[in-house]
Amino acid sequence: MTTLPAAFLDAASALLGPERWRTDEPTRQAHGQDDSRRFALPDAVAFPRDAEEVAALVRACAAHRVALVARGAGTATTGAAVPFNGGVVLSFARMNRIVEIRAADRCAIVQPGVLNGDLQEALAPHGLFWPPDPSSAAMCSVGGNLATNAGGPRAVKYGASRDNVLGLVAVTGSGEIIRCGGPYTKDATGYDLTHLIVGSEGTLALIVEATLKLTPRPRAQAGLRAFYRDVASAAAAVSRVMAQPVVPAMLEFMDAHAIALLRHNGSDVPEAGAMLLIEADGDEDTLPYALQSLADAAEGDGMLSLDVAADGVARDRLWAARKALSPALRTIKPGKINEDVVVPVSRIPDLVSAMEALSVQADLPIVCFGHAGNGNLHVNIMYNDADAAETARAKAAMPKIFETVLALGGTLSGEHGIGVAKRDFMAQAFDAATLAAMRAVKAALDPAGILNPGKVLPPLAG
Amino acid sequence: MTTLPAAFLDAASALLGPERWRTDEPTRQAHGQDDSRRFALPDAVAFPRDAEEVAALVRACAAHRVALVARGAGTATTGAAVPFNGGVVLSFARMNRIVEIRAADRCAIVQPGVLNGDLQEALAPHGLFWPPDPSSAAMCSVGGNLATNAGGPRAVKYGASRDNVLGLVAVTGSGEIIRCGGPYTKDATGYDLTHLIVGSEGTLALIVEATLKLTPRPRAQAGLRAFYRDVASAAAAVSRVMAQPVVPAMLEFMDAHAIALLRHNGSDVPEAGAMLLIEADGDEDTLPYALQSLADAAEGDGMLSLDVAADGVARDRLWAARKALSPALRTIKPGKINEDVVVPVSRIPDLVSAMEALSVQADLPIVCFGHAGNGNLHVNIMYNDADAAETARAKAAMPKIFETVLALGGTLSGEHGIGVAKRDFMAQAFDAATLAAMRAVKAALDPAGILNPGKVLPPLAG
Numbered sequence: 001m002t003t004l005p006a007a008f009l010d011a012a013s014a015l016l017g018p019e020r021w022r023t024d025e026p027t028r029q030a031h032g033q034d035d036s037r038r039f040a041l042p043d044a045v046a047f048p049r050d051a052e053e054v055a056a057l058v059r060a061c062a063a064h065r066v067a068l069v070a071r072g073a074g075t076a077t078t079g080a081a082v083p084f085n086g087g088v089v090l091s092f093a094r095m096n097r098i099v100e101i102r103a104a105d106r107c108a109i110v111q112p113g114v115l116n117g118d119l120q121e122a123l124a125p126h127g128l129f130w131p132p133d134p135s136s137a138a139m140c141s142v143g144g145n146l147a148t149n150a151g152g153p154r155a156v157k158y159g160a161s162r163d164n165v166l167g168l169v170a171v172t173g174s175g176e177i178i179r180c181g182g183p184y185t186k187d188a189t190g191y192d193l194t195h196l197i198v199g200s201e202g203t204l205a206l207i208v209e210a211t212l213k214l215t216p217r218p219r220a221q222a223g224l225r226a227f228y229r230d231v232a233s234a235a236a237a238v239s240r241v242m243a244q245p246v247v248p249a250m251l252e253f254m255d256a257h258a259i260a261l262l263r264h265n266g267s268d269v270p271e272a273g274a275m276l277l278i279e280a281d282g283d284e285d286t287l288p289y290a291l292q293s294l295a296d297a298a299e300g301d302g303m304l305s306l307d308v309a310a311d312g313v314a315r316d317r318l319w320a321a322r323k324a325l326s327p328a329l330r331t332i333k334p335g336k337i338n339e340d341v342v343v344p345v346s347r348i349p350d351l352v353s354a355m356e357a358l359s360v361q362a363d364l365p366i367v368c369f370g371h372a373g374n375g376n377l378h379v380n381i382m383y384n385d386a387d388a389a390e391t392a393r394a395k396a397a398m399p400k401i402f403e404t405v406l407a408l409g410g411t412l413s414g415e416h417g418i419g420v421a422k423r424d425f426m427a428q429a430f431d432a433a434t435l436a437a438m439r440a441v442k443a444a445l446d447p448a449g450i451l452n453p454g455k456v457l458p459p460l461a462g
Numbered sequence: 463m464t465t466l467p468a469a470f471l472d473a474a475s476a477l478l479g480p481e482r483w484r485t486d487e488p489t490r491q492a493h494g495q496d497d498s499r500r501f502a503l504p505d506a507v508a509f510p511r512d513a514e515e516v517a518a519l520v521r522a523c524a525a526h527r528v529a530l531v532a533r534g535a536g537t538a539t540t541g542a543a544v545p546f547n548g549g550v551v552l553s554f555a556r557m558n559r560i561v562e563i564r565a566a567d568r569c570a571i572v573q574p575g576v577l578n579g580d581l582q583e584a585l586a587p588h589g590l591f592w593p594p595d596p597s598s599a600a601m602c603s604v605g606g607n608l609a610t611n612a613g614g615p616r617a618v619k620y621g622a623s624r625d626n627v628l629g630l631v632a633v634t635g636s637g638e639i640i641r642c643g644g645p646y647t648k649d650a651t652g653y654d655l656t657h658l659i660v661g662s663e664g665t666l667a668l669i670v671e672a673t674l675k676l677t678p679r680p681r682a683q684a685g686l687r688a689f690y691r692d693v694a695s696a697a698a699a700v701s702r703v704m705a706q707p708v709v710p711a712m713l714e715f716m717d718a719h720a721i722a723l724l725r726h727n728g729s730d731v732p733e734a735g736a737m738l739l740i741e742a743d744g745d746e747d748t749l750p751y752a753l754q755s756l757a758d759a760a761e762g763d764g765m766l767s768l769d770v771a772a773d774g775v776a777r778d779r780l781w782a783a784r785k786a787l788s789p790a791l792r793t794i795k796p797g798k799i800n801e802d803v804v805v806p807v808s809r810i811p812d813l814v815s816a817m818e819a820l821s822v823q824a825d826l827p828i829v830c831f832g833h834a835g836n837g838n839l840h841v842n843i844m845y846n847d848a849d850a851a852e853t854a855r856a857k858a859a860m861p862k863i864f865e866t867v868l869a870l871g872g873t874l875s876g877e878h879g880i881g882v883a884k885r886d887f888m889a890q891a892f893d894a895a896t897l898a899a900m901r902a903v904k905a906a907l908d909p910a911g912i913l914n915p916g917k918v919l920p921p922l923a924g
Contacts, residue, residue, distance in 0.1 A: 204653070
């Protein structure tokens with residue numbers, strides 16, 4: 001049974017009608033979870049069709065102090081879309097139109113519910129793509145990508161979601177429709193609300209339309225796979241690769257545990273202390289040179305071997321190791337805490353050796369891999385979630401990851417966001433004055449505090 | 463005579479001492495102007511040495527409701543650094559240290575008073591550069607670049623200031639020191655205050671330290687000069703250039719008036735309706751291919767001729783036309799209103815033809831040139847500032863530029879900012895709800911309203 005005020009229920013129902021304002025149990029059950037496997041039941045689920053309906057619903061929520069949690073495709077890994085305070089889940093499933101593809105202006109205007117994969121498909125005939133490529137691309141929404149500042153391996157060359165949005169139409173917590181930025185790539189006009197709202201996880205304003213920056217599709221790709229004696233020599237190679245002018249299209253790292261795991265599962269990978277997967281893109285003429293520059297930079301003290309693969313089957317085989325990793329992880333332990341932390345590129349060796357020490361201390365395998373070019377590593381603590389002691393040790397190790405990362409001058413999240421999963425570590429990542437400034441901005445845009453309450457910012461002490 | 467409260471004067475003087483807290487006439491006179499030729503006398507000028515002194519001064523200003531205008535090198539073109547309300551000018555001249563160059567992390571940590579040109583010089587031995595390249599680079603400060611989101615021709619490939627900053631230490635209007643971002647290139651941790659503060663022209667917070675994103679210096683450059691029958695065919699070429707994967711390092715446009723002016727002044731330029739200057743960068747191996755891709759894209763219906771110039775003297779000669787343009791403008795008329803408006807790239811022809819019509823209507827020459835790849839054109843209304851009628855016609859024409867740009871889906875400024883020069887057009891560029899959201903953010907970070915009052919946001923009506 002919903003506990004929402006009757007006057008609010010009447011208003012919402014009158015606004016959206018019975019088909020798009022749902023309080024039935026199955027619909028509520030289907031909209032309470034995200035990919036963090038957290039769950040909370042909303043009191044109602046709304047399916048607005050346009051910005052005006054979103055604004056009217058937000059105004060009703062603000063008037064009645066009802067919590068409102070925006071939801072894209074529910075693939076967040078942090079609980080960001082889970083309605084812990086009940087209230088309304090606002091699904092963008094019915095706002096999933098590509099409004100316009102403006103090839104000559106290299107931008108697309110989309111509603112937030114468009115799936116990343118569907119957008120890419122629509123852009124392909126224009127020879128364009130939208131760079132953010134989270135591993136969930138086929139099923140995650142552009143609105144969700146923007147809300148969490150999602151990235152992916154291509155971010156090393158093309159940036160994450162925030163770097164690939166030119167303008168937004170958004171609904172603030174007061175139910176006002178605001179418009180910032182537009183179909184242009186240079187802007188020094190007023191405050192940059194666009195980039196502020198991106199990554200704010202639905203706590204400042206709800207994105208109801210986005211103008212996305214598009215990039216011409218490269219005509220050709222090729223890959224390199226380099227093996228190193230140890231993490232330090234691989235990290236030195238990462239710094240060399242990033243210091244020369246050919247920016248790799250991807251630059252992925254795997255530690256010795258990841259390599260051992262792949263070997264154990266039959267992958268075609270030699271024994272090594274660390275591995276880099278490096279991708280070049282460009283056109284047929286320049287790709288060999290780009291690849292050579294990247295290979296030259298990859299080479300250095302501690303490199304054991306280097307494979308080159310042109311586009312097609314050979315390249316797929318090379319990247320197969322990366323794709324095999326996540327399934328392979330499940331063969332060690334059923335439970336996994338995956339933290340997408342960030343450190344300065346030069347501190348990758350320190351992070352990995354600290355994780356090795358933590359692994360010994362916690363008596364649990366820790367596997368590190370990820371987007372080395374951005375210093376954005378995925379640290380995976382592996383544990384048996386049916387074993388209470390292992391689970392407790394894994395949970396106790398988690399804060400130590402964050403402590404290490406912050407001590408190395410890094411930060412909590414590179415592309416997953418904060419949600420509730422990392423919320424209580426925000427007070428370690430930011431000092432009190434900075435958190436207070438964030439809270440002031442939140443209060444400015446959401447004075448009633450109804451937008452995704454309890455996410456991103458830690459509760460005030462006392 | 464200063465009109466500041468005595469208690470405030472005592473506090474500021476005790477904080478900074480007589481050498482760095484100045485109320486003498488010559489110092490005040492020297493800190494009241496920017497490159498817009500606007501002037502207002504401050505009551506005092508402060509030269510803090512570090513973040514703590516800035517914070518203490520801001521707290522004193524907030525307590526006594528004294529206006530505070532931050533100042534870099536004073537090269538703004540909008541009046542952004544002019545203290546129209548009197549109060550204190552805070553000069554960052556004594557905070558001009560490069561704190562650290564972290565080549566392995568491709569970032570530099572700098573104080574705001576560092577000159578752009580000095581920074582570039584310090585970075586060169588590391589094979590790195592900071593992309594923003596406003597024409598005043600030799601004498602403008604990095605803090606000023608960040609405050610206005612300054613760009614330059616390279617922005618088409620490398621982005622403007624906002625795209626090239628990773629983190630900030632800043633002092634809010636409450637005198638609190640906040641820290642956001644850091645020496646890493648991917649971040650999904652909390653609200654993006656970094657990019658919000660960039661471009662806010664000292665109205666939200668004062669940048670006291672910035673972590674700048676650096677880029678490896680290309681090993682070689684080369685240029686193309688293409689002439690077109692008319693603006694439409696040049697603009698179509700701009701769209702083609704931007705739609706293929708080789709991003710030009712610069713892509714500059716000149717209209718027929720600019721070309722005629724250069725010819726009149728003896729430049730080596732043929733008669734044409736429009737010209738594009740296109741730069742490629744890369745390394746020795748790939749540059750010829752990049753240049754060929756750009757030349758192929760430049761070629762098309764309406765192209766009259768194309769010159770190619772390799773690095774060195776030939777390239778300098780090719781770019782000489784661009785450099786000769788600003789001095790040449792002065793030979794037509796002594797007065798100039800230069801608006802750095804932005805339109806979607808596909809609307810460049812509409813903008814230029816509207817400006818031709820406006821030129822006829824105002825009976826004044828209007829010359830358009832600038833950063834075509836970003837749709838960021840400089841529209842120059844030329845007039846005799848000793849002639850009252852011409853001056854009046856020029857001033858009357860200015861709002862029509864903005865009306866045109868906004869009607870074409872563009873915006874007021876691409877790289878100069880708003881200051882007071884464009885402030886009163888903000889209500890045309892943004893609707894009331896969006897301006898209200900900007901005002902709320904301003905109040906959140908500067909509750910006393912002391913930071914650069916009267917800039918960026920128009921005064922509230924009524």
